[in-house]
Amino acid sequence: MRLLVLGGSWFVGRVLVAEAVQRGHDVTVFNRGASPAHLPSAVRHVRGDRELIDDVRALARCGPWDVVVDVAGSVPAVVRRSVEILADVAQRCVFVSTISAYRDWPHAPVDEDSALWDGDPDFDPGTRRWDPDAYGPLKVGCEIASRDAFGPERLLVLRPHVVLGPHEYVGxxxxxxxxxxxxxxxxxxxxxxxxxPVDVRDLTGFLLDQAEWRGTGVFNVAPPxxxxxxxxxxxxxxxxxxxxxxxxxxxxxxxxxxxxxxxxxxxxxxxxxxxxxxxxGMNADRARRAGLRCRPLxxxxxxxxxxxxxxxxxxxxxxxxxxxxxxxxxxxxxxxxxxxxxxxxxxxxxxxxxxxxx
Known part of the structure; x- marks a missing residue:
């Protein structure tokens, strides 16, 4: 499988890339190279900034891919511009979202059908500083942008709970x-x-399983x-x-x-x-039925x-x-x-x- 990973230097992306290479996939990583990459030698590293449309167009010329995985997207307008270009050179898309997408979390249990925040796929907050109150709505906007570009039949959305494990950067x-x-x-x-909390290796393992099986739809990812x-x-x-x-x-x-x-x-x-x-209170029964296995905390x-x-x-x-x-x-x-x-x-x-x- 030819895999394009947007991100790939930090935590989820880093673990995902290593596991994908171990499984024998042909992996391309696209990022700015601002952080130490620590990429396996077999990985093709394309440096560029997804906020620059010319960089994304240059990336597209390196395709095609079977799957593009977005582990880093958090600004809807930026995600929209990139997926609109990549939808022509990738058969499917996986977008890694968050439990924060749910409007009622953490005040009520949530499953994949729970209400989401309102999201605008064209929105750009004008800042790249972390804002916990804006994070959920922004991720929903990114989900919508990905769905608009690839269509539901070509899109897999994962909404993990808190992710822990080696290489965690949040601390x-x-x-x-x-x-x-x-x-x-x-x-x-x-x-x-x-x-x-879900172990990063269990999240990325489930993601790759679904990518290999051509999975689509929305899955919460968490242990019981x-x-x-x-x-x-x-x-x-x-x-x-x-x-x-x-x-x-x-x-x-x-x-x-x-x-x-x-x-x-x-x-x-x-x-x-x-x-x-x-x-x-995250219900992840759908993912467990689809093969999610979570190691002990x-x-x-x-x-x-x-x-x-x-x-x-x-x-x-x-x-x-x-x-x-x-x-x-x-x-x-x-x-x-x-x-x-x-x-x-x-x-x-x-x-x-x-x-x-x-």
Whole structure:
């Protein structure tokens, strides 16, 4: 299969390219080359900027391809211009979208038929800075642009939940691993909440399977929410870092509503924690029926730690600095919680009594 990957240097794209080469596919990567490529020698690397129409036209002359995979598109107008050109030299398109495309997430469970944000395929926000409030609607606009160019019979859209694993650049799991290595009392919420991040290797494996099988349509991509909990993830982080930890890490389970009252920034100060009704309410049954298989979360944690220990470094990205709570603030919150709940010690291993978040 001749495969064109738009992106390919970071995280999902990087893992996708490596797996595609391992499967024996003929892979072309198109990007600006601004980040270290780390591309296998068998990959054809075409440098260019998809925001420049002449660069996209030059890329098209390198075709044709069986499939074009867009792992990086986030500006609808830019995606529209590129897919309109590439639709003539690629038989099919795969667009990697996001759970943020759903209007009601994280406040209600979602499946592929849930309502989406309104999206405009011609919209350009005029900035390339990360905006979490605009991300979902922008991705929907990109989906529409891809569908307009290729038609539903030639388009596969994947909407993954949070993606973790080696090469993660956002910094969620790397922050927790680094925090557990530092040890001591650790501010820990929501031990029993089901959690369903998808391993990057499972996402890219499913993508390639569907590309090989000529799959079309829309698939949510996530493991079942009942497979692992937030507490399982944190305990796995402690386990894999124990041999090199500066001191033993001890989880201090804190009520979610109390954290909200203290103004703890959800999703970032304590990465992957959110007190909404359904932050981990993605139904991915359709993908599982189509062959999606997800490895245990503990394996993702362990392999990410191995990658970090072997010198792996996330690429520089503005979102990395958002994640993690300052040590002084964490210590202050733990002290305040224990003062208000004197029967708990800072070595508490049992969950705190929980109220239903509002």
């Amino acid at each position: 969620r799991l790397p922050w927790w691993l680094t925090r557990m290595r530092r040890g001591g009392p650790v501010l820990a919420p929501a031990p029993d909440r089901g959690i369903q 929410a009942t497979r692992a909990t937030y507490g399982d993830m944190l305990r796995s982080c402690i386990e894999v870092t124990a041999d090199v930890a500066e001191r033993s890490a001890r989880l201090v389970w804190v009520d979610e509503c109390w954290l909200v009252e203290q103004g703890v920034t959800q999703w970032t100060e304590l990465p992957l924690w959110r007190s909404a009704a359904a932050p981990w 503990a394996e993702t944690v362990a392999d990410t730690w191995t990658w970090l220990c072997e010198g792996g470094r996330p690429v520089t990205h503005e979102r990395f600095a958002e994640h993690g709570i300052a040590p002084e603030r964490e210590a202050s919150l733990i002290a305040r919680w224990l003062a208000e709940h004197p029967r708990q010690s800072d070595g508490a291993s049992e969950p705190a009594p929980s109220r239903t978040p509002g």
